[in-house]
Amino acid sequence: NAGVTQTPKFQVLKTGQSMTLQCAQDMNHEYMSWYRQDPGMGLRLIHYSVGAGITDQGEVPNGYNVSRSTTEDFPLRLLSAAPSQTSVYFCASRKGQGTTEAFFGQGTRLTVV
Amino acid sequence: AQKVTQAQTEISVVEKEDVTLDCVYETRDTTYYLFWYKQPPSGELVFLIRRNSFDEQNEISGRYSWNFQKSTSSFNFTITASQVVDSAVYFCALSSYGTSYGKLTFGQGTILTVHP
Numbered sequence: 001n002a003g004v005t006q007t008p009k010f011q012v013l014k015t016g017q018s019m020t021l022q023c024a025q026d027m028n029h030e031y032m033s034w035y036r037q038d039p040g041m042g043l044r045l046i047h048y049s050v051g052a053g054i055t056d057q058g059e060v061p062n063g064y065n066v067s068r069s070t071t072e073d074f075p076l077r078l079l080s081a082a083p084s085q086t087s088v089y090f091c092a093s094r095k096g097q098g099t100t101e102a103f104f105g106q107g108t109r110l111t112v113v
Numbered sequence: 114a115q116k117v118t119q120a121q122t123e124i125s126v127v128e129k130e131d132v133t134l135d136c137v138y139e140t141r142d143t144t145y146y147l148f149w150y151k152q153p154p155s156g157e158l159v160f161l162i163r164r165n166s167f168d169e170q171n172e173i174s175g176r177y178s179w180n181f182q183k184s185t186s187s188f189n190f191t192i193t194a195s196q197v198v199d200s201a202v203y204f205c206a207l208s209s210y211g212t213s214y215g216k217l218t219f220g221q222g223t224i225l226t227v228h229p
Contacts, residue, residue: 031215042219
């Protein structure tokens with residue numbers, strides 16, 4: 001049981017490049033979400049999903065796209081990377097109502113130069 | 114909108130001291146969940162505890178204890194006899210019931226440093 005797997009762990013992008021951060025979970029969790037962590041600001045929600053085919057914006061969605069074609073996968077796309085997107089990104093998954101905590105991936109450290 | 118405030122940005126203690134991390138939250142929901150996560154220097158997020166809004170019973174787990182007070186919208190975390198391995202960033206978080214269940218609102222985090 002791998003839990004929540006994020007790839008890559010580290011990435012350096014040039015301004016304007018695009019890329020996809022991968023997230024996969026093998027726990028059959030309905031809820032998945034993406035957060036970014038910046039110093040002094042905690043973790044902020046980018047996008048989340050309540051199930052396959054259903055996504056919604058979080059607190060800081062601009063510059064990011066998501067889709068959820070399967071229960072297991074929830075990729076985060078950076079359309080045109082900007083230095084302000086330099087951050088640590090975490091993917092999380094959570095099972096149904098009231099049952100468990102959110103499980104987090106190991107994080108992706110992204111630097112945009 | 115929900116909000117979580119951890120007013121203590123950094124705390125520094127000497128080993129074996131007790132330390133309390135404060136968490137205050139705001140929500141209009143009547144049913145919600147509160148969490149504490151630990152982020153050690155290695156960077157992963159480690160779940161510590163989850164609390165339902167209808168369960169105000171305090172909890173003790175080894176050297177850790179949590180004090181949930183709905184009347185003051187607080188969910189404080191105490192480490193007794195701190196150890197160097199407790200050095201980490203600690204996050205308090207809040208989520209709703211219903212369709213927002215998958216969303217967590219985090220506090221800014223408290224950096225705890227335990228000196229030998």
